[in-house]
Amino acid sequence: MGHQIRSKTPGGTFFFTARLADPRSTLLTDQVDLLRRAMRETISRYPFSIDDIVILPAAIHTIWTLPEGEADFSTRWSFLKSRFSRALPPPEDRTATEILRKEKGIWQRRFWEHRIRSAHDLMLHRRLIHTAPVEAGLVERPTDWSWTSLHRDLATAHLRATPARPPKFSEMGLKTTAPESA
Numbered sequence: 001m002g003h004q005i006r007s008k009t010p011g012g013t014f015f016f017t018a019r020l021a022d023p024r025s026t027l028l029t030d031q032v033d034l035l036r037r038a039m040r041e042t043i044s045r046y047p048f049s050i051d052d053i054v055i056l057p058a059a060i061h062t063i064w065t066l067p068e069g070e071a072d073f074s075t076r077w078s079f080l081k082s083r084f085s086r087a088l089p090p091p092e093d094r095t096a097t098e099i100l101r102k103e104k105g106i107w108q109r110r111f112w113e114h115r116i117r118s119a120h121d122l123m124l125h126r127r128l129i130h131t132a133p134v135e136a137g138l139v140e141r142p143t144d145w146s147w148t149s150l151h152r153d154l155a156t157a158h159l160r161a162t163p164a165r166p167p168k169f170s171e172m173g174l175k176t177t178a179p180e181s182a
Contacts, residue, residue, distance in 0.1 A: 009115055011068040013051065015125040018077060018111040019059045022091070026057035027106065031088070032147055035060075038083035046076045052129045055147035056136055061129045063116065073113065081107045 020027055028035055032055060039050070048070070053062040066073060085104045094105040103109075116122045133145035142150055 008071045010071040011066055012071065013063060013065045013116040013122065014073060015061070015063050015114045015116060015128075016073070016077070016111055017059060017061050018081070019108045021105050021108055023058050027088075028055050028060065029057045029147060031084075034087050035084055038080050038087075041083050042076055042080040046072075046079060048073070048076060050149070052126050052149045052153075054129045054132045054145070054149070056132060056138070061132050063122070063125055063129065077111050 035055065043050075047067050049065045051063040051065055053060065064073065064076075085106045088104065088106060090104045091106065094103075097103075114125070116125060130142045130148065130150045133139045133148065134142055139145045142148065143154070
């Protein structure tokens, strides 16, 4: 097996893809609440920010920024995968090696990582995340997919475009008295 060299850029921004062992599985979208809880626990224990994310049925594409001075994303991924897997029963088709290593066999053992090197690189990987459900044939438009940070990005852009504060309830001129009965 080849030796993989990981980037050790403290405080860097990285694009990741993590996949389930079974590419036909829908476990990530079926158990999205469990995945979100595992993500919150991971961030609580090993802080980082999620800049963008899409959860597909059997894969996650995401961009993370690590805190200044931090470069260990492998521990974060290990913890996240472990927290998610512990709450699930092991698949029936585990290999002897997975059983020997006390692995559940839910995730692929590795993940793919790419250090973001420029604003253009970031834009390309954000586009990859936003269009992944379309490319996978799951929806026709990126906005049709529920489990994506694209919705957060669109809401943030809307708030920036319309910075006016909402009116106070007391300023809305609503009738507060009951109509008189006849």
